[in-house]
Amino acid sequence: MSSLGNSNNIFWQECPVGKLERQKLINQKGCVVWITGLSGSGKSTLAFALNRQLYSRGKLSYVLDGDNLRHGLNKDLGFSAEDRTENIRRVGEVAKLFADAGMICIASLISPYRKDRDACRAKLPDSNFIEASFLTKAVFMNTPLSLCESRDAKGLYKLARAGKIKGFTGIDDPYEPPLQCEIELQQIDGICRTPTAMSEQVVSYLEEKGYLEDQ
Ligand SMILES: Nc1ncnc2c1ncn2[C@@H]1O[C@H](COP(=O)(O)OS(=O)(=O)O)[C@@H](OP(=O)(O)O)[C@H]1O
Numbered sequence: 711m712s713s714l715g716n717s718n719n720i721f722w723q724e725c726p727v728g729k730l731e732r733q734k735l736i737n738q739k740g741c742v743v744w745i746t747g748l749s750g751s752g753k754s755t756l757a758f759a760l761n762r763q764l765y766s767r768g769k770l771s772y773v774l775d776g777d778n779l780r781h782g783l784n785k786d787l788g789f790s791a792e793d794r795t796e797n798i799r800r801v802g803e804v805a806k807l808f809a810d811a812g813m814i815c816i817a818s819l820i821s822p823y824r825k826d827r828d829a830c831r832a833k834l835p836d837s838n839f840i841e842a843s844f845l846t847k848a849v850f851m852n853t854p855l856s857l858c859e860s861r862d863a864k865g866l867y868k869l870a871r872a873g874k875i876k877g878f879t880g881i882d883d884p885y886e887p888p889l890q891c892e893i894e895l896q897q898i899d900g901i902c903r904t905p906t907a908m909s910e911q912v913v914s915y916l917e918e919k920g921y922l923e924d925q
């Protein structure tokens with residue numbers, strides 16, 4: 711991406727129906743759950759399990775999955791550091807809109823760079839006491855490369871090892887694990903909790919923080 715553009719002479723337009731009114735109408739609180747980890751670490755599986763679990767509790771969530779967004783919104787982006795940064799920036803903005811609409815937004819992207827994840831977090835500050843609405847909580851799929859690679863659901867690790875894909879995360883491109891995150895889901899070779907068990911952990915966290923309360 712060369713230039714991100716710059717607009718002058720623009721003014722914020724305040725919508726008369728506010729966030730708190732929207733939340734009351736649909737009886738839920740908007741927030742963002744950001745899932746980060748290597749390819750094959752289980753991000754999409756967790757995102758979809760969480761989506762289903764929230765649905766069965768009467769809470770509407772929506773999954774922004776990196777792979778899927780790259781079919782549309784982000785189809786112009788590749789995997790250079792610059793493009794990954796722009797990818798995460800855009801998804802952070804979209805996630806913010808979803809949360810503002812009152813939705814529980816589940817973003818599942820490799821999001822390999824700490825600074826990009828931090829920038830998304832900064833867009834979604836934790837609530838003050840009047841507007842308890844946004845939450846950007848990072849869920850780190852701490853799955854070792856060896857396990858991701860042994861899964862190789864899409865055959866991409868094999869291609870990356872053969873040098874047929876350049877700049878593959880974990881092989882010849884970096885992944886910076888979170889230094890501190892709200893939820894860390896560890897998987898080790900040979901012992902994996904089920905996706906349902908993992909998503910229950912995230913649901914418990916949301917419940918504990920009051921994000922699943924009636925509005
Ligand atoms: N070079 C390279 N590195 C990493 N991943 C690659 C690459 N090329 C293609 N893919 C496929 O793209 C999916 C990752 O997209 P993301 O948008 O989540 O990536 S990123 O956050 O911008 O790093 C990723 O999906 P997941 O396996 O679900 O993580 C891969 O299927």
Ligand SMILES: Nc1ncnc2c1ncn2[C@@H]1O[C@H](COP(=O)(O)OP(=O)(O)O)[C@@H](O)[C@H]1O
Pocket residue numbers: 747748749750751752753754755756861863902903904905908
């Ligand atoms: N908790 C789990 N236990 C066992 N296998 C899992 C688990 N989570 C994911 N998998 C498997 O790992 C592979 C990669 O999962 P996926 O969700 O596509 O990862 P990612 O979105 O991070 O690339 C899939 O084949 C999936 O079935």
